[in-house]
Amino acid sequence: xxxxxxxxxxxxxxxxxxxxxxxxxxxxxxxxxxxxxxxxxxxxxxxxxxxxxxxxxxxxxxxxxxxxxxxxxxxxxxxxxxxxxxxxxxxxxxxxxxxxxxxxxxxxxxxxxxxxxxxxxxxxxxxxxxxxxxxxxxxxxxxxxxxxxxxxxxxxxxxxxxxxxxxxxxxxxxxxxxxxxxxxxxxxxxxxxxxxxxxxxxxxxxxxxxxxxxxxxxxx
Numbered sequence: 001x002x003x004x005x006x007x008x009x010x011x012x013x014x015x016x017x018x019x020x021x022x023x024x025x026x027x028x029x030x031x032x033x034x035x036x037x038x039x040x041x042x043x044x045x046x047x048x049x050x051x052x053x054x055x056x057x058x059x060x061x062x063x064x065x066x067x068x069x070x071x072x073x074x075x076x077x078x079x080x081x082x083x084x085x086x087x088x089x090x091x092x093x094x095x096x097x098x099x100x101x102x103x104x105x106x107x108x109x110x111x112x113x114x115x116x117x118x119x120x121x122x123x124x125x126x127x128x129x130x131x132x133x134x135x136x137x138x139x140x141x142x143x144x145x146x147x148x149x150x151x152x153x154x155x156x157x158x159x160x161x162x163x164x165x166x167x168x169x170x171x172x173x174x175x176x177x178x179x180x181x182x183x184x185x186x187x188x189x190x191x192x193x194x195x196x197x198x199x200x201x202x203x204x205x206x207x208x209x210x211x212x213x214x215x216x217x218x219x220x
Contacts, residue, residue, distance in 0.1 A: 013041060013051035021060055021071055022125075022159065032061060032069040060156045074160045080207060082157040087203035089151040090138045091196040097141040101187045101195075108137045109184050116177045124169035127176045128159045134180055138187075138199070161206075179205060 017037065020026045032052065038045045052069055055061045062072040074082075112134040116127055132155050139148050179202060186198035 009043065009047045010050045010054065013037075013043070013047050014054045016041065017051055017055060018058075018060060018156075021055075021156075026071050028071050028073040028160075030071045031067055032071065034069070058153050058156050074157055078157055079161050082154050082161065083203045083207050086135070086151060086154050086158065087199055089147060090135060090199050092147065093139050093141050093144070094192050094195050094199070096144065098192050101141070105137050105141060106184075106188055109134055109187065112137070113177065113180055113184060116173065116180065119173050121169040121173065124172045127173050131176060131180070132158060134184075175209075 017026070017032075026032070034045045034048045034052070037048045041048070052061055056063065056069075059078075060072060061069055063069050112130050116130050116134075119126055119130075136151075139151050183198050183202050186195050190198060
Protein backbone atom coordinates (compact mmCIF):
# COMPACT_ATOMS: atom_id res chain seq x y z
CA UNK A 1 0.00 0.00 0.00
CA UNK A 2 2.86 2.33 0.86
CA UNK A 3 4.42 1.88 -2.57
CA UNK A 4 1.07 2.46 -4.25
CA UNK A 5 0.54 5.69 -2.30
CA UNK A 6 4.05 6.86 -3.12
CA UNK A 7 3.62 6.19 -6.82
CA UNK A 8 0.30 8.05 -6.83
CA UNK A 9 1.94 11.02 -5.10
CA UNK A 10 4.68 11.09 -7.73
CA UNK A 11 2.08 11.06 -10.51
CA UNK A 12 0.08 13.84 -8.84
CA UNK A 13 3.21 15.96 -8.52
CA UNK A 14 4.06 15.29 -12.18
CA UNK A 15 0.55 16.43 -13.14
CA UNK A 16 0.96 19.68 -11.16
CA UNK A 17 4.34 20.48 -12.72
CA UNK A 18 3.07 19.52 -16.17
CA UNK A 19 0.18 21.97 -15.86
CA UNK A 20 2.53 24.74 -14.69
CA UNK A 21 4.57 24.24 -17.85
CA UNK A 22 1.59 23.99 -20.20
CA UNK A 23 -0.08 27.04 -18.63
CA UNK A 24 3.09 29.08 -19.10
CA UNK A 25 3.77 29.51 -15.37
CA UNK A 26 7.08 27.76 -16.01
CA UNK A 27 8.65 28.73 -19.34
CA UNK A 28 11.27 27.05 -21.56
CA UNK A 29 14.69 27.58 -20.03
CA UNK A 30 13.38 28.23 -16.51
CA UNK A 31 15.42 26.47 -13.85
CA UNK A 32 13.45 24.05 -11.68
CA UNK A 33 14.48 23.83 -8.03
CA UNK A 34 13.29 20.67 -6.30
CA UNK A 35 13.18 22.18 -2.82
CA UNK A 36 11.00 25.10 -3.93
CA UNK A 37 8.45 22.73 -5.47
CA UNK A 38 8.59 20.43 -2.46
CA UNK A 39 7.86 23.38 -0.16
CA UNK A 40 5.04 24.59 -2.41
CA UNK A 41 3.40 21.16 -2.44
CA UNK A 42 4.12 20.47 1.23
CA UNK A 43 6.01 17.24 0.56
CA UNK A 44 9.56 15.87 0.64
CA UNK A 45 11.92 16.23 -2.30
CA UNK A 46 11.76 12.51 -3.20
CA UNK A 47 8.42 12.53 -5.06
CA UNK A 48 9.38 15.81 -6.76
CA UNK A 49 12.65 14.29 -7.98
CA UNK A 50 10.85 11.22 -9.33
CA UNK A 51 8.16 13.38 -10.96
CA UNK A 52 10.85 15.40 -12.73
CA UNK A 53 12.49 12.22 -13.99
CA UNK A 54 9.11 11.16 -15.38
CA UNK A 55 8.71 14.54 -17.09
CA UNK A 56 12.23 14.20 -18.47
CA UNK A 57 11.14 10.99 -20.20
CA UNK A 58 8.15 12.86 -21.61
CA UNK A 59 10.46 15.54 -23.00
CA UNK A 60 9.11 18.35 -20.82
CA UNK A 61 12.23 18.98 -18.75
CA UNK A 62 15.92 18.33 -19.21
CA UNK A 63 19.01 18.01 -17.05
CA UNK A 64 22.32 19.68 -17.79
CA UNK A 65 25.58 19.85 -15.87
CA UNK A 66 25.60 23.63 -15.50
CA UNK A 67 21.91 24.32 -14.85
CA UNK A 68 20.53 21.15 -13.35
CA UNK A 69 16.85 20.66 -14.20
CA UNK A 70 15.05 23.15 -16.45
CA UNK A 71 12.01 23.37 -18.71
CA UNK A 72 13.03 22.07 -22.12
CA UNK A 73 13.18 24.21 -25.25
CA UNK A 74 11.53 22.73 -28.36
CA UNK A 75 13.54 23.59 -31.49
CA UNK A 76 12.93 22.93 -35.18
CA UNK A 77 14.95 19.72 -35.11
CA UNK A 78 12.79 18.51 -32.21
CA UNK A 79 9.61 19.42 -34.09
CA UNK A 80 10.62 17.51 -37.19
CA UNK A 81 11.55 14.45 -35.13
CA UNK A 82 8.34 14.61 -33.09
CA UNK A 83 6.09 14.88 -36.15
CA UNK A 84 7.99 12.21 -38.04
CA UNK A 85 7.81 9.75 -35.16
CA UNK A 86 4.18 10.45 -34.30
CA UNK A 87 3.17 9.95 -37.92
CA UNK A 88 5.01 6.66 -38.13
CA UNK A 89 3.62 5.36 -34.84
CA UNK A 90 0.08 6.10 -36.01
CA UNK A 91 0.71 4.61 -39.44
CA UNK A 92 2.07 1.50 -37.75
CA UNK A 93 -1.12 1.19 -35.68
CA UNK A 94 -3.23 1.42 -38.85
CA UNK A 95 -1.02 -1.14 -40.59
CA UNK A 96 -1.23 -3.56 -37.66
CA UNK A 97 -5.01 -3.20 -37.40
CA UNK A 98 -5.36 -3.64 -41.18
CA UNK A 99 -9.14 -3.26 -41.36
CA UNK A 100 -11.75 -0.50 -41.69
CA UNK A 101 -11.97 1.73 -38.62
CA UNK A 102 -14.61 0.45 -36.17
CA UNK A 103 -17.64 2.66 -35.62
CA UNK A 104 -16.66 3.15 -31.97
CA UNK A 105 -13.36 4.74 -33.00
CA UNK A 106 -15.01 6.93 -35.64
CA UNK A 107 -17.55 8.16 -33.08
CA UNK A 108 -14.81 9.03 -30.60
CA UNK A 109 -12.95 11.01 -33.26
CA UNK A 110 -16.19 12.76 -34.26
CA UNK A 111 -16.80 13.77 -30.64
CA UNK A 112 -13.33 15.28 -30.34
CA UNK A 113 -13.78 17.09 -33.65
CA UNK A 114 -17.07 18.54 -32.44
CA UNK A 115 -15.33 19.79 -29.29
CA UNK A 116 -12.77 21.53 -31.50
CA UNK A 117 -15.56 23.17 -33.47
CA UNK A 118 -17.20 24.53 -30.31
CA UNK A 119 -14.06 26.15 -28.88
CA UNK A 120 -14.02 29.90 -28.36
CA UNK A 121 -10.96 31.87 -29.45
CA UNK A 122 -9.77 32.40 -25.86
CA UNK A 123 -9.68 28.60 -25.50
CA UNK A 124 -7.45 28.10 -28.54
CA UNK A 125 -4.73 26.28 -26.62
CA UNK A 126 -7.24 23.57 -25.75
CA UNK A 127 -7.30 22.61 -29.43
CA UNK A 128 -3.85 21.03 -29.14
CA UNK A 129 -4.93 18.86 -26.22
CA UNK A 130 -7.90 17.78 -28.33
CA UNK A 131 -5.48 17.09 -31.16
CA UNK A 132 -3.76 14.53 -28.94
CA UNK A 133 -7.12 12.96 -28.00
CA UNK A 134 -8.08 12.70 -31.67
CA UNK A 135 -4.87 10.95 -32.67
CA UNK A 136 -4.94 8.75 -29.57
CA UNK A 137 -7.99 7.03 -31.02
CA UNK A 138 -5.79 5.79 -33.87
CA UNK A 139 -3.24 4.32 -31.46
CA UNK A 140 -6.06 2.61 -29.56
CA UNK A 141 -6.92 0.53 -32.62
CA UNK A 142 -4.33 -1.96 -31.38
CA UNK A 143 -3.31 -3.08 -27.88
CA UNK A 144 0.41 -2.41 -28.18
CA UNK A 145 1.33 -0.82 -24.86
CA UNK A 146 4.90 0.04 -25.82
CA UNK A 147 3.77 1.64 -29.06
CA UNK A 148 1.20 3.71 -27.17
CA UNK A 149 3.74 4.74 -24.52
CA UNK A 150 6.28 5.80 -27.17
CA UNK A 151 3.59 7.92 -28.84
CA UNK A 152 2.44 9.45 -25.53
CA UNK A 153 6.00 10.52 -24.71
CA UNK A 154 5.80 12.92 -27.68
CA UNK A 155 2.56 14.62 -26.59
CA UNK A 156 4.21 17.54 -24.81
CA UNK A 157 6.33 18.44 -27.82
CA UNK A 158 3.25 18.33 -30.01
CA UNK A 159 1.31 20.68 -27.71
CA UNK A 160 4.17 23.18 -27.30
CA UNK A 161 4.77 23.18 -31.06
CA UNK A 162 1.11 23.97 -31.59
CA UNK A 163 1.26 26.84 -29.11
CA UNK A 164 4.06 28.40 -31.13
CA UNK A 165 2.66 27.85 -34.63
CA UNK A 166 -0.10 30.45 -34.72
CA UNK A 167 -0.86 33.95 -33.47
CA UNK A 168 -4.47 34.42 -34.60
CA UNK A 169 -6.42 32.26 -32.15
CA UNK A 170 -9.50 32.00 -34.37
CA UNK A 171 -7.35 30.79 -37.25
CA UNK A 172 -5.74 28.22 -34.94
CA UNK A 173 -9.08 26.62 -34.18
CA UNK A 174 -10.37 26.85 -37.75
CA UNK A 175 -7.25 25.32 -39.26
CA UNK A 176 -7.04 22.52 -36.71
CA UNK A 177 -10.69 21.68 -37.23
CA UNK A 178 -10.36 21.53 -41.01
CA UNK A 179 -7.22 19.39 -41.12
CA UNK A 180 -8.64 16.94 -38.60
CA UNK A 181 -11.95 16.80 -40.46
CA UNK A 182 -10.01 15.85 -43.59
CA UNK A 183 -8.14 13.10 -41.73
CA UNK A 184 -11.37 11.81 -40.19
CA UNK A 185 -12.97 11.52 -43.62
CA UNK A 186 -10.02 9.42 -44.77
CA UNK A 187 -10.41 7.19 -41.72
CA UNK A 188 -14.10 6.73 -42.49
CA UNK A 189 -13.81 5.74 -46.13
CA UNK A 190 -10.19 4.95 -46.97
CA UNK A 191 -8.31 1.68 -47.15
CA UNK A 192 -5.54 1.18 -44.55
CA UNK A 193 -2.98 2.28 -47.14
CA UNK A 194 -4.98 5.43 -47.91
CA UNK A 195 -5.33 6.23 -44.21
CA UNK A 196 -1.58 5.85 -43.76
CA UNK A 197 -1.00 8.33 -46.57
CA UNK A 198 -3.53 10.73 -45.04
CA UNK A 199 -1.68 10.59 -41.72
CA UNK A 200 1.65 11.27 -43.45
CA UNK A 201 0.13 14.24 -45.33
CA UNK A 202 -1.43 15.54 -42.11
CA UNK A 203 1.88 15.74 -40.29
CA UNK A 204 3.79 16.98 -43.32
CA UNK A 205 1.35 19.88 -43.51
CA UNK A 206 2.13 20.73 -39.89
CA UNK A 207 5.86 20.79 -40.55
CA UNK A 208 5.41 22.98 -43.64
CA UNK A 209 3.21 25.40 -41.70
CA UNK A 210 5.83 25.77 -38.99
CA UNK A 211 8.63 26.28 -41.52
CA UNK A 212 6.58 29.06 -43.16
CA UNK A 213 6.22 30.80 -39.81
CA UNK A 214 9.93 30.54 -39.06
CA UNK A 215 10.79 31.94 -42.50
CA UNK A 216 8.43 34.89 -41.97
CA UNK A 217 10.16 35.68 -38.67
CA UNK A 218 13.53 35.68 -40.40
CA UNK A 219 12.23 38.07 -43.08
CA UNK A 220 11.27 40.70 -40.50
